[in-house]
Amino acid sequence: MIYDGQALKVTKEADGVATLTLDLAGDSVNKFNSLTLNELAEAVDSLKQEPDVKGLIINSAKDVFVVGADITEFVNWFKLSDEELSDKLRDAHQIFSDISNLPFPTVAAINGIALGGGMELCLACDYRVMAQKAKIGLPETQLGIYPGWGGTVRLPRLIGVDNACEWICGGAQKRSEDALKDGAVDAVVPVEKVITSARHLIQQVIDGKLDVMARREELRAPMVFSPIEKMMVFESVRGVVGAKAGKHYPAPMAAIKTMEKNVSQTIEKACETEIKGFVKVAKTPVAKSLVNLFLNDQYVKKAAGTFSKGADPVKQAAVLGAGIMGGGVAYQSASKGTPIIMKDIRSEALDLGLSEANKLFGKQVERGRLTTEKSMKALNSIVPALSYGEFEGVDLVVEAVVENVNVKKSVLAETENHIRDDAVLASNTSTISITELSKALKRPENFCGMHFFNPVHRMPLVEVIRGEKSSDEAVAKTVAYAQVMGKTPIVVNDCPGFLVNRVLFPYFAGFSLMMKEGADFQKIDKVMERFGWPMGPAYLIDVVGIDTAYHADQVMADGFPDRMTHDGKNAIDKLFEVERFGQKNEKGFYRYEQDRKGKPKKIYDPEITTLLAETVDAAGTNGELSDEDIIARMMIPLCIETVRCVEEGIVSSPAEADMGLIYGIGFPPYLGGALHYLDQMGLKAFCDLADKYSHLGKLYQPTARMREMADNNETYFQA
Numbered sequence: 001m002i003y004d005g006q007a008l009k010v011t012k013e014a015d016g017v018a019t020l021t022l023d024l025a026g027d028s029v030n031k032f033n034s035l036t037l038n039e040l041a042e043a044v045d046s047l048k049q050e051p052d053v054k055g056l057i058i059n060s061a062k063d064v065f066v067v068g069a070d071i072t073e074f075v076n077w078f079k080l081s082d083e084e085l086s087d088k089l090r091d092a093h094q095i096f097s098d099i100s101n102l103p104f105p106t107v108a109a110i111n112g113i114a115l116g117g118g119m120e121l122c123l124a125c126d127y128r129v130m131a132q133k134a135k136i137g138l139p140e141t142q143l144g145i146y147p148g149w150g151g152t153v154r155l156p157r158l159i160g161v162d163n164a165c166e167w168i169c170g171g172a173q174k175r176s177e178d179a180l181k182d183g184a185v186d187a188v189v190p191v192e193k194v195i196t197s198a199r200h201l202i203q204q205v206i207d208g209k210l211d212v213m214a215r216r217e218e219l220r221a222p223m224v225f226s227p228i229e230k231m232m233v234f235e236s237v238r239g240v241v242g243a244k245a246g247k248h249y250p251a252p253m254a255a256i257k258t259m260e261k262n263v264s265q266t267i268e269k270a271c272e273t274e275i276k277g278f279v280k281v282a283k284t285p286v287a288k289s290l291v292n293l294f295l296n297d298q299y300v301k302k303a304a305g306t307f308s309k310g311a312d313p314v315k316q317a318a319v320l321g322a323g324i325m326g327g328g329v330a331y332q333s334a335s336k337g338t339p340i341i342m343k344d345i346r347s348e349a350l351d352l353g354l355s356e357a358n359k360l361f362g363k364q365v366e367r368g369r370l371t372t373e374k375s376m377k378a379l380n381s382i383v384p385a386l387s388y389g390e391f392e393g394v395d396l397v398v399e400a401v402v403e404n405v406n407v408k409k410s411v412l413a414e415t416e417n418h419i420r421d422d423a424v425l426a427s428n429t430s431t432i433s434i435t436e437l438s439k440a441l442k443r444p445e446n447f448c449g450m451h452f453f454n455p456v457h458r459m460p461l462v463e464v465i466r467g468e469k470s471s472d473e474a475v476a477k478t479v480a481y482a483q484v485m486g487k488t489p490i491v492v493n494d495c496p497g498f499l500v501n502r503v504l505f506p507y508f509a510g511f512s513l514m515m516k517e518g519a520d521f522q523k524i525d526k527v528m529e530r531f532g533w534p535m536g537p538a539y540l541i542d543v544v545g546i547d548t549a550y551h552a553d554q555v556m557a558d559g560f561p562d563r564m565t566h567d568g569k570n571a572i573d574k575l576f577e578v579e580r581f582g583q584k585n586e587k588g589f590y591r592y593e594q595d596r597k598g599k600p601k602k603i604y605d606p607e608i609t610t611l612l613a614e615t616v617d618a619a620g621t622n623g624e625l626s627d628e629d630i631i632a633r634m635m636i637p638l639c640i641e642t643v644r645c646v647e648e649g650i651v652s653s654p655a656e657a658d659m660g661l662i663y664g665i666g667f668p669p670y671l672g673g674a675l676h677y678l679d680q681m682g683l684k685a686f687c688d689l690a691d692k693y694s695h696l697g698k699l700y701q702p703t704a705r706m707r708e709m710a711d712n713n714e715t716y717f718q719a
Contacts, residue, residue: 003046005039010046016054017202018047019195023061030062032117033070037092044098055202056102058125059109059195065134066118071143072298075291078282085282089275092117092149096124097271105205105212107198110134111191115173120147123154126205126212128184129198131191135173136184142171143294144287144670146255148278153270156263157219159183164259165237169245169252222270223263234260248532248670254281285680289672292717293662296655296673297488303656304479304489307464311476314338314395314484320411322346322353322384325428326400328456330382331357332485335364335457339381341390350384357382360457388418396481398450400428403551408432409440416441424474426450426464430548431501431555434467434494444469450478451498452487453664454544461663462487467494488663490656492645496559497552499651500664503674505556505564506637506699508549511537512570513696514633518616519625521571521589522604527630532668537634538589539602540665541572542582550576563698574615635677636690637699640706642674646716647705654716675716683710 002010002018006025012018020043022030030036047053060066077088099106099121108114108122110130119136122128130136138147138155146152146168156164159182167174167182176188189197204210225233238256245252258277262270281287315338319329322344330353333340344350361375370378383390391397397419401411412425419425425447427437438444449465462482466475475491482489492499515521525536533540541549549572557565575581575588582588583600590602625633642657644650651657658673671677678686686702687710693700702710709715 002050003039003043005043007033007036007039008043010043012050012053016052017199018050018053018056020047020056020058021061022059022066028062029064030060030066030118031068031070032066033073037095041091041095041098044095044102047102048098053104054206055104056106057109057195057198057202058106058121059198060111062112064112065108065110065114066116066121067113068116068118068139071291071294075295078287078291082279082283085279086275089148089278093271093275096120096150097267099124100126100216105202105210107201109194109198110136110185111194113173115139116147117149120149120151120154123150123158126215127186127198127201129187129189129194129201130176130179130185131194132176132188133191134176136179137171137173138168139171139173141169141249141251141255142290144249144251144284144290145282146251146258146278148274148282150271150274152255152258152274152277153262153267154219155184156259157221157223161223161233161259161263162237165241165256168255168259169237169241220267222265225264230260230264246532248286248668250284250286251281286670289670289676289680292672292676293658293669296659299653299655300488300490300659303491303653304483307489307491308476308480308483311473311480312395314477314481316394317341317481318343318391318394318397319400320344320397320415321400321402322349323400324356324454325452325456326398327353327356328454329398329400329428329452331360332456332487334378334381335361336485337378338481338484339383341383341385341394343385343388343391345386347384347386350386354379354382354384388415391415391418392420394419394423396424396426396477398426398428400452403430403432403548405432405436408437412437412447413440416443422446424448424477426478428452431497431552433496433559434465434470438467438469445471446474448474448478449494449498450482451500453500459663460488461500461660462489463498463500463660463664464489464491465494465498466491488659490651490660492656492660493650495648495650496555499645499657499660501552502556502645502650503638503641503661504665505553506641507634508537508541508553508572509564509566509699510634510637511541512566512572514625514630515571515612516568516615516617519630523625524630524634527627528634530627531631532670534666542588542590542592542602544582545584546572546575546581546588547584569615571612571615574612578611580611632689633693633696636686636693639674639678639686640690640699640702643678643703643706646675647703679715679717679719683714686710 002012008020008022010018010020024030077085106125107127108125110122112134114122114136119138138151140146163182179185180188187197205212241252254277258274262273317333317338318341319326320343322342330340330342342353358379361379364370365372365375397415399412401407427449428451430451434449438447441447448470451463453459453461464475464478479489521538525538528536580587583592586592591605592600592602595601646654646657654675658675661667661674662669683706687707690700690702
């Protein structure tokens with residue numbers, strides 16, 4: 001035994017080949033925390049002093065290699081001064097440089113996921129052997145930073161500038177076949193042969209068949225470009241990456257800038273260039289937002305795990321309604337291995353639901369994510385039904401019929417008579433009170449909400465809504481089912497609109513009020529899209545459906561009459577009246593035509609101006625609102641309503657509130673969520689801004705608790 005620690009150990013075989021095994025005690029994965037880094041430094045020092053070592057294999061005793069840095073610990077690094085952070089980075093760089101300078105060949109035996117710092121450890125080795133099902137990558141740009149332990153230095157030298165920029169700026173996890181094709185690894189083998197293959201590479205060096213020193217020299221030297229070549233390569237990359245990243249996410253462009261400098265430098269100088277650039281990007285508000293978002297995501301997943309712990313698994317599910325939502329739920333359940341009955345009262349609806357599921361499975365096959373055989377097996381696990389004949393074996397039923405309280409009550413009561421006493425009923429309602437719907441049931445304790453977002457196969461969020469009589473067991477089983485479906489469930493308490501729609505409709509109200517004053521909806525859409533939303537409010541309402549928005553608006557107005565009612569007819573009322581329902585019938589605020597891929601493309605319709613003229617107040621003079629006014633009038637009501645949901649206990653934490661908005665309605669991730677956005681702005685500054693618009697009504701008036709927090713300089717998240 002050369003070294004024996006809590007995170008790793010080093011042994012040496014009789015043939016002189018040493019093995020450094022990563023195995024972080026008390027954790028299911030390996031990650032780079034301060035303990036692991038310190039022990040890695042000590043282990044490398046021990047290896048330097050060990051006589052007769054002929055090679056080193058770095059492997060993992062766990063199913064993963066290294067998942068990356070421990071963000072919960074390293075987030076504190078970003079609070080250090082520039083000089084202190086630089087020193088921390090230099091210490092890590094020194095460890096990896098020492099590995100790459102060991103006087104014998106080194107091989108990373110990558111048995112599982114190797115991300116971030118884990119990937120950078122692999123890059124510090126001379127060779128890399130990767131298991132077929134492993135994945136590697138440098139996802140740091142997704143946290144608003146870029147690789148800081150040598151990734152921007154070593155990867156371009158290994159796989160070329162174009163590939164390195166795509167790997168680093170995209171932040172994707174790469175499969176073994178792509179890693180081998182790009183030259184990031186030297187061999188891909190079955191997982192059980194990773195160590196054997198690594199030993200074979202070392203033996204080839206010992207036998208003189210591989211020249212490890214020549215390889216090192218090549219990868220340490222500056223890359224050679226003519227000035228024109230270098231300009232063309234990086235200008236091309238900048239154009240592609242800049243278009244994808246957008247102005248709100250500076251890390252990918254900062255990574256390119258760093259690589260443009262460091263590829264022409266010696267490896268020592270290049271590492272300093274990386275450190276200098278990393279310090280700058282780590283101190284940006286975007287990095288703080290995205291790191292906070294990552295931590296919130298971990299918190300939400302842990303909270304869901306707490307809810308579902310010990311829950312009985314859902315072995316057989318059912319969904320009522322074969323429409324867009326019902327069909328989406330059926331596909332998602334079947335695709336993740338839970339068979340599901342899809343019931344409707346019309347056979348043509350069932351045909352449509354199965355056709356949609358078949359289309360989605362077909363796309364998975366086209367992308368190579370499923371074999372034809374597996375897709376057919378999954379499709380066959382969706383059983384169409386016109387009656388309740390097979391419902392006696394169902395563990396959980398998702399009701400996804402029309403958004404009408406009386407229809408839902410009738411269907412739920414009928415279904416309850418055909419399922420086991422311990423089966424859970426869950427409604428996919430988007431706004432209707434779960435407590436109200438439960439009044440139609442004999443076993444309300446077995447009922448809760450399970451609100452999916454459209455399209456189901458893409459949207460990660462599921463709101464699990466606890467009604468007044470919902471039992472812990474019903475909630476737990478529903479959360480567990482959502483997790484098995486690959487979704488992120490957030491448990492919320494009952495109220496009209498729950499969390500996401502309750503917050504979304506004040507946002508829509510801000511839009512409607514500007515429209516009533518004569519504002520141009522196209523301008524509002526463009527401003528909010530530039531601000532970071534995936535689509536502007538008019539376009540979003542068209543996608544949601546004008547009819548859906550109209551009915552939900554009524555539910556919200558009934559639930560919160562002090563602030564969610566409106567006088568007279570607004571734009572949504574008018575479009576509903578003339579049956580312009582949005583994308584679903586190809587006309588709403590915009591007209592829709594299919595593009596070459598068969599997707600709806602929005603087009604301005606000149607008729608809309610005349611159509612909406614009667615909804616504009618005669619005194620409307622705000623056709624020329626500034627961009628700042630538009631952003632403020634959209635964001636203020638959304639933020640205040642999010643705060644109300646936290647203050648009233650509708651959602652149990654700021655983290656869950658923020659993740660609900662990001663996953664449910666595409667709140668701009670670079671802002672970190674509504675409450676993080678308030679923290680970044682400062683509650684005092686926000687309240688002052690809101691007061692400028694307080695004449696617009698209660699939606700624009702901060703709560704008493706917000707004002708108290710503003711006076712005390714309090715925040716929703718730890719600074």
